[in-house]
Amino acid sequence: IVLAPVSLAAEDPLPSWRDGPGKAAIVEFVARVTRQDSAGYVEPHERIATFDNDGTLWSEQPLYFQAYYALDRIRDMAADHPEWKEREPYRSALAGDVKGLAAQGKGPVVEMLVAAHANVTTEAFTRSVAHWLATARHPRTGRLFTEMVYQPMLELLEYLRANDFKVFIVSGGGIDFIRVFSHERYGVPPEQVVGTTGGARFELRDGIPVVVKTGDISLIDDKAGKPVGIWRHIGRRPIFAAGNSDGDLQMLQYTTVARNEDDTTPRLGLIVHHTDGEREFEYDRESAVGRLDRALDMAPEQGWLVVDMKRDWRRVFPVAGS
Amino acid sequence: IVLAPVSLAAEDPLPSWRDGPGKAAIVEFVARVTRQDSAGYVEPHERIATFDNDGTLWSEQPLYFQAYYALDRIRDMAADHPEWKEREPYRSALAGDVKGLAAQGKGPVVEMLVAAHANVTTEAFTRSVAHWLATARHPRTGRLFTEMVYQPMLELLEYLRANDFKVFIVSGGGIDFIRVFSHERYGVPPEQVVGTTGGARFELRDGIPVVVKTGDISLIDDKAGKPVGIWRHIGRRPIFAAGNSDGDLQMLQYTTVARNEDDTTPRLGLIVHHTDGEREFEYDRESAVGRLDRALDMAPEQGWLVVDMKRDWRRVFPVAGS
């Protein structure tokens, strides 16, 4: 038996990324901020990375996955709410009108979901989402929704963490929804998830202290709300941010635009461009869900790295069942 | 030269705590949740500990330290606000009426501070607080305010972290204020600080993306607001919580009261009781600042550990200048 020395450095930390300028830019950025002799060296506790979720870490077509959860909940509750038949986005939800629902945007869908859970304890909500994630399946692929995460992005999360980055999710989706699966699926603990946030209040129910959702919205963590969510939860600027739509534009600006001449810290903004209609979905400027238009135009001038899913990713989803 | 083996286990991790039931209860709790063969073993990522700040990690008499900062700011700005002379808490602030200001409570003082910083960038606010903390001194001790942290509590924070706890601050004070010194002083990074939170908005100022404080309040992280802040920022229940006043009552309940018969995770609630008028300040039921009344009455039945500063702490403050 020959015991060959294991060279971790020689192992490719991003095996699902094809060699090319995209992968090279990521590796080069990480080297710059982690090498102690580098002019761009960043202390480990300042290595903050933020990732959008829908369309960046998992799919979002033909509808945000959380909207499918909302659809199921709204249908469950519809008998007690005859007024919903007349009101959007409830009307589209009850009609199963995916196109109509997509046209409403993420905000109204999350608001509908938050309102539907008024007076529900956070624990009951978590159980409900966990049950749904374990059973509901995507209408096109037949996979569990949590099996539609992007393998190359899972590797990127792990690669950054291995280089002492602290990784956060910063999503327009609901914070309480994402937290149910973020640790198991992404390795991101609940306290590192930022998202659209409903109000909550504390009460004693039969002597048991609980936090109850109140049905209003405290933060819409999308577009200009993302830097606000980052400030609220993290309290400092990331040095790396990844997104896939115009909803990430302000987060990318906040992360990468230098404050002044002394602000020379290396920073990287990354945009996942959905170019692969065969392995995933192909969409950008015209899509109601995950529209990527202005941010795509701005990318070259801002130096944001545009990842072409079709060209840059060896595979999209993990091996089924993993 | 004799190289004696260094036994880390034999070193006392809490040297400023006198031996007694209080210290023993802490050490016993940590042993229960960390020993893999213990029935109370808790996975490292579930070892969440939350600490109140004012009166728990540093002093708060004769006035919350942040109120001294507010006083200085309000005085700076008073010339432009003649209406403040007639309105509390501004009136007391401008008159230097510490008693009158204390009687207003923490909420109005933080609100005053938040309002005073409307349209200020988070970065300018941080610089202002950092400058103040480096120069302002406590009216009685003459120490920098950050020198009035409690040495035994610094050791407790470090002891928990050494046992893979993730330590958070959950304070009625301003989140942006505490974050300026929490990392350096407590080893708690900004993203692990929860506190009373002002609104914020994103904007481009001369092309530079900034987050600007808006002058309204998004969360009062005190009393029933503490479990809400914990849920919002951490997303799960702590297994350890420490406070010093009735403002921590709900956090202590939320942390320690079992959900149901299956909820057998060991949990510890700790109350710092200010019994030492010689080395620090002596107050509890009658104090306008840091009133400890109901929580003190409930402690025996709830099994909360009441730490008697005079009896249990060998020293209160760190060696000056450290």
Ligand SMILES: [Ca+2]
């Ligand atoms: Ca997205």
Ligand SMILES: [Ca+2]
């Ligand atoms: Ca306190």
